[in-house]
Amino acid sequence: NAGVTQTPKFQVLKTGQSMTLQCAQDMNHNSMYWYRQDPGMGLRLIYYSASEGTTDKGEVPNGYNVSRLNKREFSLRLESAAPSQTSVYFCASSTGAGETQYFGPGTRLLVL
Amino acid sequence: KNEVEQSPQNLTAQEGEFITINCSYSVGISALHWLQQHPGGGIVSLFMLSSGKKKHGRLIATINIQEKHSSLHITASHPRDSAVYICAVKGGSRLTFGEGTQLTVNP
Numbered sequence: 745n746a747g748v749t750q751t752p753k754f755q756v757l758k759t760g761q762s763m764t765l766q767c768a769q770d771m772n773h774n775s776m777y778w779y780r781q782d783p784g785m786g787l788r789l790i791y792y793s794a795s796e797g798t799t800d801k802g803e804v805p806n807g808y809n810v811s812r813l814n815k816r817e818f819s820l821r822l823e824s825a826a827p828s829q830t831s832v833y834f835c836a837s838s839t840g841a842g843e844t845q846y847f848g849p850g851t852r853l854l855v856l
Numbered sequence: 857k858n859e860v861e862q863s864p865q866n867l868t869a870q871e872g873e874f875i876t877i878n879c880s881y882s883v884g885i886s887a888l889h890w891l892q893q894h895p896g897g898g899i900v901s902l903f904m905l906s907s908g909k910k911k912h913g914r915l916i917a918t919i920n921i922q923e924k925h926s927s928l929h930i931t932a933s934h935p936r937d938s939a940v941y942i943c944a945v946k947g948g949s950r951l952t953f954g955e956g957t958q959l960t961v962n963p
Contacts, residue, residue: 786860786942786953794949802950834899841949842887847899 746770750835750848757825757855765820765851767835775838776818777845778802778810780831787834793818794841825855859883860954862943868960875930877957879943882924886946890917890928893940893956902928902941933961 751766769776774795779787789802793812807829809821818837822829832852836845863878879888890902903910903917905926910917914933919926930937940956 784955786955787944788953789950792950832897836899842946842951844889844901844904845951846901850897850899 748835748837748846748848750833750851752851753849754852755854757822757853759826759855761825762821762823763825763853764822765833765835765853766817767819767848768817769835769837769846770816771837771846772815773837773839773846774815775841775843776812777836777838778808778818778820779834779836780804781834781850782831790820790833792841822853825853827855829853830855859947859952860943860945862941862954862957864957865955866958866960868962869933871934871961871963873933873961875933875937875959875961877928877941877943877959879926879928879954880924881926881943881945881952883945883947883952885921885924888919888926888946889944889951890926891942891944893942895939899942930959935961935963937961 748769777792778790788804791810793799796815811819832850834850835848838845861880887906889904893899914931916929938960942956943954944951
Protein backbone atom coordinates (compact mmCIF):
# COMPACT_ATOMS: atom_id res chain seq x y z
CA ASN A 745 0.00 0.00 0.00
CA ALA A 746 1.98 3.01 -1.29
CA GLY A 747 -0.52 5.74 -0.31
CA VAL A 748 -0.07 8.79 -2.54
CA THR A 749 2.76 8.77 -5.04
CA GLN A 750 4.03 11.66 -7.15
CA THR A 751 6.39 11.83 -10.09
CA PRO A 752 8.83 13.33 -10.71
CA LYS A 753 10.45 14.24 -7.39
CA PHE A 754 12.41 17.09 -8.90
CA GLN A 755 12.29 18.90 -12.24
CA VAL A 756 14.04 21.84 -13.86
CA LEU A 757 12.28 23.58 -16.74
CA LYS A 758 13.06 26.52 -18.95
CA THR A 759 10.50 29.28 -19.30
CA GLY A 760 7.89 28.28 -21.86
CA GLN A 761 8.39 24.53 -21.56
CA SER A 762 5.51 22.27 -20.64
CA MET A 763 5.30 19.35 -18.28
CA THR A 764 2.85 17.12 -16.46
CA LEU A 765 3.08 16.20 -12.79
CA GLN A 766 1.63 12.80 -12.07
CA CYS A 767 -0.19 11.73 -8.92
CA ALA A 768 -1.72 8.40 -8.00
CA GLN A 769 -3.38 7.03 -4.86
CA ASP A 770 -4.22 3.45 -3.94
CA MET A 771 -6.59 4.15 -1.03
CA ASN A 772 -9.78 4.24 -3.12
CA HIS A 773 -10.27 7.90 -2.19
CA ASN A 774 -12.89 9.97 -3.94
CA SER A 775 -11.26 13.39 -3.64
CA MET A 776 -7.86 14.51 -4.88
CA TYR A 777 -6.06 17.83 -4.67
CA TRP A 778 -3.08 19.74 -6.05
CA TYR A 779 -1.36 22.32 -3.84
CA ARG A 780 1.65 24.52 -4.18
CA GLN A 781 3.82 25.55 -1.26
CA ASP A 782 5.96 28.68 -1.37
CA PRO A 783 8.22 30.14 1.35
CA GLY A 784 6.30 32.30 3.82
CA MET A 785 2.93 31.13 2.53
CA GLY A 786 0.63 28.34 3.51
CA LEU A 787 -0.32 25.54 1.17
CA ARG A 788 -2.47 26.97 -1.59
CA LEU A 789 -4.99 24.91 -3.52
CA ILE A 790 -4.51 24.91 -7.29
CA TYR A 791 -7.23 22.49 -8.40
CA TYR A 792 -9.21 19.74 -6.82
CA SER A 793 -11.38 16.85 -7.87
CA ALA A 794 -14.21 16.04 -5.48
CA SER A 795 -14.93 12.80 -7.29
CA GLU A 796 -14.00 10.94 -10.45
CA GLY A 797 -15.09 12.91 -13.48
CA THR A 798 -15.17 16.32 -11.79
CA THR A 799 -12.54 19.02 -11.36
CA ASP A 800 -12.75 22.50 -9.88
CA LYS A 801 -10.50 25.51 -9.59
CA GLY A 802 -8.90 26.31 -6.29
CA GLU A 803 -7.27 29.48 -5.06
CA VAL A 804 -4.46 29.76 -7.65
CA PRO A 805 -5.47 27.94 -10.88
CA ASN A 806 -3.99 30.30 -13.47
CA GLY A 807 -1.33 28.67 -15.64
CA TYR A 808 -2.38 25.13 -14.75
CA ASN A 809 -4.70 22.44 -16.05
CA VAL A 810 -5.69 19.14 -14.49
CA SER A 811 -7.05 15.78 -15.55
CA ARG A 812 -8.75 13.24 -13.31
CA LEU A 813 -7.84 10.28 -15.45
CA ASN A 814 -9.64 7.75 -13.28
CA LYS A 815 -10.33 7.30 -9.58
CA ARG A 816 -6.65 6.67 -8.84
CA GLU A 817 -4.88 9.31 -10.91
CA PHE A 818 -4.95 13.11 -10.96
CA SER A 819 -2.41 14.95 -13.10
CA LEU A 820 -1.36 18.60 -13.15
CA ARG A 821 -0.14 20.19 -16.37
CA LEU A 822 1.86 23.34 -16.89
CA GLU A 823 1.38 24.32 -20.53
CA SER A 824 3.96 27.13 -20.62
CA ALA A 825 6.05 27.27 -17.48
CA ALA A 826 6.94 30.61 -15.91
CA PRO A 827 9.48 31.42 -13.17
CA SER A 828 6.54 32.29 -10.88
CA GLN A 829 5.60 28.62 -10.97
CA THR A 830 8.83 27.65 -9.20
CA SER A 831 7.48 25.93 -6.12
CA VAL A 832 6.98 22.65 -4.32
CA TYR A 833 3.86 20.86 -5.53
CA PHE A 834 1.93 18.45 -3.34
CA CYS A 835 -0.81 16.08 -4.35
CA ALA A 836 -3.24 14.85 -1.71
CA SER A 837 -6.27 12.63 -1.48
CA SER A 838 -9.14 12.10 0.95
CA THR A 839 -12.23 9.98 1.32
CA GLY A 840 -14.36 13.06 0.82
CA ALA A 841 -14.19 16.83 0.63
CA GLY A 842 -12.67 18.37 3.75
CA GLU A 843 -11.82 15.04 5.35
CA THR A 844 -8.33 14.03 6.49
CA GLN A 845 -5.98 14.41 3.57
CA TYR A 846 -3.07 12.14 2.76
CA PHE A 847 -0.18 13.83 1.03
CA GLY A 848 2.33 12.69 -1.54
CA PRO A 849 6.04 13.37 -1.05
CA GLY A 850 6.01 16.49 -3.22
CA THR A 851 7.62 17.61 -6.47
CA ARG A 852 10.22 20.38 -6.44
CA LEU A 853 9.92 22.41 -9.63
CA LEU A 854 12.42 25.04 -10.70
CA VAL A 855 11.58 27.18 -13.71
CA LEU A 856 14.51 29.14 -15.12
CA LYS B 857 -5.78 39.50 7.40
CA ASN B 858 -5.37 35.80 6.70
CA GLU B 859 -8.30 33.57 7.46
CA VAL B 860 -6.01 31.32 9.50
CA GLU B 861 -3.37 32.77 11.79
CA GLN B 862 -0.82 30.68 13.67
CA SER B 863 1.41 31.73 16.54
CA PRO B 864 4.21 31.69 17.14
CA GLN B 865 5.79 31.54 13.67
CA ASN B 866 8.95 30.06 15.15
CA LEU B 867 9.47 28.26 18.41
CA THR B 868 12.64 26.85 19.96
CA ALA B 869 12.42 24.60 23.01
CA GLN B 870 14.61 22.37 25.11
CA GLU B 871 13.98 18.66 25.19
CA GLY B 872 11.34 17.81 27.76
CA GLU B 873 9.51 21.13 27.63
CA PHE B 874 5.74 21.45 27.21
CA ILE B 875 4.93 23.14 23.92
CA THR B 876 1.83 25.02 22.77
CA ILE B 877 1.12 26.16 19.22
CA ASN B 878 -1.93 28.31 18.60
CA CYS B 879 -4.29 28.69 15.66
CA SER B 880 -6.98 31.35 15.28
CA TYR B 881 -9.41 31.61 12.42
CA SER B 882 -11.88 34.21 11.28
CA VAL B 883 -14.49 32.20 9.39
CA GLY B 884 -17.11 29.67 10.34
CA ILE B 885 -15.77 26.17 10.08
CA SER B 886 -17.00 22.63 10.38
CA ALA B 887 -13.65 21.09 11.30
CA LEU B 888 -10.02 21.93 11.96
CA HIS B 889 -6.96 19.93 11.03
CA TRP B 890 -3.46 19.85 12.44
CA LEU B 891 -0.68 18.59 10.18
CA GLN B 892 3.03 18.03 10.59
CA GLN B 893 5.60 18.70 7.89
CA HIS B 894 8.86 16.87 8.43
CA PRO B 895 12.23 18.48 7.67
CA GLY B 896 12.39 16.34 4.54
CA GLY B 897 9.15 17.90 3.31
CA GLY B 898 6.65 15.11 3.88
CA ILE B 899 3.25 16.16 5.30
CA VAL B 900 1.14 13.99 7.59
CA SER B 901 -2.19 14.67 9.20
CA LEU B 902 -2.17 14.58 12.99
CA PHE B 903 -5.73 15.42 13.99
CA MET B 904 -9.09 16.42 12.65
CA LEU B 905 -11.43 17.86 15.25
CA SER B 906 -14.68 19.77 15.37
CA SER B 907 -15.11 20.11 19.13
CA GLY B 908 -13.42 19.42 22.43
CA LYS B 909 -10.10 17.67 22.60
CA LYS B 910 -8.20 14.80 21.00
CA LYS B 911 -5.07 13.05 22.22
CA HIS B 912 -2.57 10.85 20.42
CA GLY B 913 0.51 9.84 22.34
CA ARG B 914 2.24 13.04 23.49
CA LEU B 915 0.14 15.25 21.23
CA ILE B 916 -3.07 16.94 22.38
CA ALA B 917 -5.29 19.15 20.22
CA THR B 918 -8.08 21.31 21.54
CA ILE B 919 -10.60 23.54 19.86
CA ASN B 920 -12.94 26.27 21.11
CA ILE B 921 -15.50 26.89 18.39
CA GLN B 922 -17.00 29.96 20.10
CA GLU B 923 -13.61 31.64 20.39
CA LYS B 924 -12.48 30.43 16.94
CA HIS B 925 -9.27 29.10 18.41
CA SER B 926 -7.36 25.83 18.54
CA SER B 927 -4.19 24.75 20.29
CA LEU B 928 -1.76 21.93 19.67
CA HIS B 929 0.19 20.80 22.73
CA ILE B 930 3.23 18.56 22.83
CA THR B 931 4.16 17.08 26.18
CA ALA B 932 7.72 15.98 27.02
CA SER B 933 9.04 17.36 23.74
CA HIS B 934 11.81 15.54 21.92
CA PRO B 935 14.19 16.57 19.11
CA ARG B 936 12.27 14.29 16.74
CA ASP B 937 9.26 16.60 17.21
CA SER B 938 11.18 19.27 15.28
CA ALA B 939 9.00 20.05 12.28
CA VAL B 940 6.58 22.59 10.86
CA TYR B 941 3.09 22.30 12.36
CA ILE B 942 0.26 23.48 10.14
CA CYS B 943 -3.30 24.35 11.07
CA ALA B 944 -6.01 24.06 8.41
CA VAL B 945 -9.71 24.86 8.65
CA LYS B 946 -12.55 23.29 6.74
CA GLY B 947 -15.10 25.75 5.42
CA GLY B 948 -17.30 24.31 2.73
CA SER B 949 -15.52 21.64 0.74
CA ARG B 950 -11.98 23.02 0.94
CA LEU B 951 -9.23 23.42 3.50
CA THR B 952 -7.58 26.78 4.16
CA PHE B 953 -4.10 26.49 5.60
CA GLY B 954 -2.12 28.61 8.01
CA GLU B 955 1.50 29.45 7.24
CA GLY B 956 2.79 26.98 9.80
CA THR B 957 4.85 27.11 12.98
CA GLN B 958 8.47 26.03 12.77
CA LEU B 959 9.32 24.08 15.94
CA THR B 960 12.88 23.24 16.87
CA VAL B 961 13.51 21.08 19.93
CA ASN B 962 17.11 21.06 21.09
CA PRO B 963 18.62 18.14 23.05
